Amino acid sequence: MAKVPLTFTLNDAEIGVFVVPGSNLLDVLRRGAGDLTPKEGCAQGACGACTVLIDGVPHLSCLTLAEMAEGRRISTTGGLAVGPELHPLQTAFMEGFAAQCGFCTAGMLMSAKALLDQTPNPTRDQVIEAISGNLCRCTGYEPIVDAILTAAAKMQGRTA
Amino acid sequence: MSLSVETYPTLREASQAIGDRARYIGGGTLLMRAVNYGDQSFDRIVISREIDRTIRNEGQGVRIGAGATMADVLASRDAGFLHPVARVIGGPAVRNMGTVGGNLFAAAPFGDFATALLALDATVQMADGQNQPMESFLSGRDRARGLVVAVTVPRVSEREFRFAKISRVKPKGASMMAIALWLRGSGRIDEARIAFGTMGPTPLRAKAAEQALRGRDLTEPGIAAALAVCCDGLQPADDPLATAWYRRAVAPVHLKRLLLETR
Numbered sequence: 001m002a003k004v005p006l007t008f009t010l011n012d013a014e015i016g017v018f019v020v021p022g023s024n025l026l027d028v029l030r031r032g033a034g035d036l037t038p039k040e041g042c043a044q045g046a047c048g049a050c051t052v053l054i055d056g057v058p059h060l061s062c063l064t065l066a067e068m069a070e071g072r073r074i075s076t077t078g079g080l081a082v083g084p085e086l087h088p089l090q091t092a093f094m095e096g097f098a099a100q101c102g103f104c105t106a107g108m109l110m111s112a113k114a115l116l117d118q119t120p121n122p123t124r125d126q127v128i129e130a131i132s133g134n135l136c137r138c139t140g141y142e143p144i145v146d147a148i149l150t151a152a153a154k155m156q157g158r159t160a
Numbered sequence: 161m162s163l164s165v166e167t168y169p170t171l172r173e174a175s176q177a178i179g180d181r182a183r184y185i186g187g188g189t190l191l192m193r194a195v196n197y198g199d200q201s202f203d204r205i206v207i208s209r210e211i212d213r214t215i216r217n218e219g220q221g222v223r224i225g226a227g228a229t230m231a232d233v234l235a236s237r238d239a240g241f242l243h244p245v246a247r248v249i250g251g252p253a254v255r256n257m258g259t260v261g262g263n264l265f266a267a268a269p270f271g272d273f274a275t276a277l278l279a280l281d282a283t284v285q286m287a288d289g290q291n292q293p294m295e296s297f298l299s300g301r302d303r304a305r306g307l308v309v310a311v312t313v314p315r316v317s318e319r320e321f322r323f324a325k326i327s328r329v330k331p332k333g334a335s336m337m338a339i340a341l342w343l344r345g346s347g348r349i350d351e352a353r354i355a356f357g358t359m360g361p362t363p364l365r366a367k368a369a370e371q372a373l374r375g376r377d378l379t380e381p382g383i384a385a386a387l388a389v390c391c392d393g394l395q396p397a398d399d400p401l402a403t404a405w406y407r408r409a410v411a412p413v414h415l416k417r418l419l420l421e422t423r
């Protein structure tokens with residue numbers, strides 16, 4: 001099957017790639033655009049490790065038909081840091097031991113980023129709801145929830 | 161497997177392109193899983209650039225474009241009575257992607273929204289202009305390959321409509337069973353519609369129980385006859401969530417809780 005052209009914005013960079021028709025966006029990001037931050041845990045929507053933001057809203061890239069990303073704005077964990085400066089969520093995850101094996105982390109960070117973009121001062125329940133589509137097999141979730149609340153506080157100039 | 165993806169500017173053109181081996185894609189949460197796991201039953205995917213995700217009051221009902229996502233339903237005040245259903249479907253990303261149109265085709269254990277629409281006697285509007293009641297739509301959906309453009313749902317009060325999703329993993333596990341009720345009447349029940357999800361290949365009505373509720377009140381003795389026959393006509397299956405035996409055993413328990421829920 002002939003490949004087809006696809007263009008989109010990835011973390012502020014214009015990307016043009018050729019994709020096999022019927023590819024999912026996760027494959028296109030990893031193999032086509034070389035962004036290895038989104039992970040494939042299940043390829044069926046269950047784990048959330050592939051979560052990216054499309055036009056600011058969380059989507060599962062493994063279940064997104066690549067052709068439907070044409071012209072859209074995609075954000076991944078690869079675009080969170082500004083130069084050497086980590087995003088406050090990344091710092092909080094690191095300092096709060098919210099990542100162990102790290103396989104879920106990129107998806108968790110994107111779900112958390114979408115939450116804080118809309119709701120800068122979330123309650124604990126709102127955080128739990130926001131990451132309810134993301135599985136973690138290592139941490140037991142509590143350190144992740146704490147890290148997101150810590151980052152929210154930092155970004156608001158408070159201490160958690 | 162080699163797939164082709166075809167993009168059409170309008171829903172009408174897309175509807176003409178779908179067929180035996182060509183599937184329309186809504187949010188893709190079910191279709192792309194099939195693609196990722198090598199489903200060989202289709203080889204063309206049909207995209208429409210025109211998508212109807214509007215939700216608006218129309219006459220006595222609320223019209224929901226088939227392209228509306230669960231998140232769109234949750235953002236709509238007009239569809240407020242359906243919020244308890246949309247809220248429990250998947251996690252946030254699934255709700256941002258999964259559409260009302262796609263839910264009408266979701267096989268057990270999915271189809272929670274379709275279960276609610278069946279209880280509410282919604283009408284399904286097809287691209288060819290035909291309208292079908294939910295019940296006949298569901299019974300023919302595996303043979304029919306038409307494009308759904310919208311559903312129209314009678315506007316009901318939050319008091320008349322009740323919904324429960326019973327799942328083993330909270331908050332986002334799939335349904336072991338879903339129950340939707342539309343109860344009319346004050347004090348006594350004049351009319352009841354009861355739909356069960358994941359108690360058969362499609363959402364199904366419990367007609368014997370509906371009959372047995374008519375003229376009764378919502379008390380333990382009033383509903384006893386309905387509970388006794390609530391599995392009549394249902395076809396639960398064994399799956400990794402529960403056995404058919406277990407589903408039949410607990411259906412009256414969950415129906416009872418929902419009927420006697422104080423509000």
Ligand SMILES: Cc1cc2nc3c(=O)[nH]c(=O)nc-3n(C[C@H](O)[C@H](O)[C@H](O)COP(=O)(O)OP(=O)(O)OC[C@H]3O[C@@H](n4cnc5c(N)ncnc54)[C@H](O)[C@@H]3O)c2cc1C
Pocket residue numbers: 044045046183184185186187188189190191192226227248249250251254257258259260261262263264265266269270271272273306307308309332333334335
């Ligand atoms: C992790 C996870 C959790 C989930 N949890 C739930 C849950 O709790 N409850 C639940 O009900 N579902 C659940 N689902 C299933 C699914 O996400 C929903 O049923 C969703 O509404 C399906 O819509 P879609 O637009 O993504 O469908 P798609 O995958 O786009 O389509 C599904 C099928 O419907 C057909 N189709 C879609 N739109 C139309 C149309 N307008 N006209 C004609 N045919 C059409 C497609 O051709 C395809 O065959 C879950 C899925 C995942 C991955």
Ligand code: FES
Pocket residue numbers: 039040041042043044045046047048049050051060061062063
């Ligand atoms: S890889 Fe997409 S949800 Fe698991």
Ligand code: FES
Pocket residue numbers: 098099100101102103104105135136137138139
């Ligand atoms: S840190 Fe290992 S899965 Fe979350």
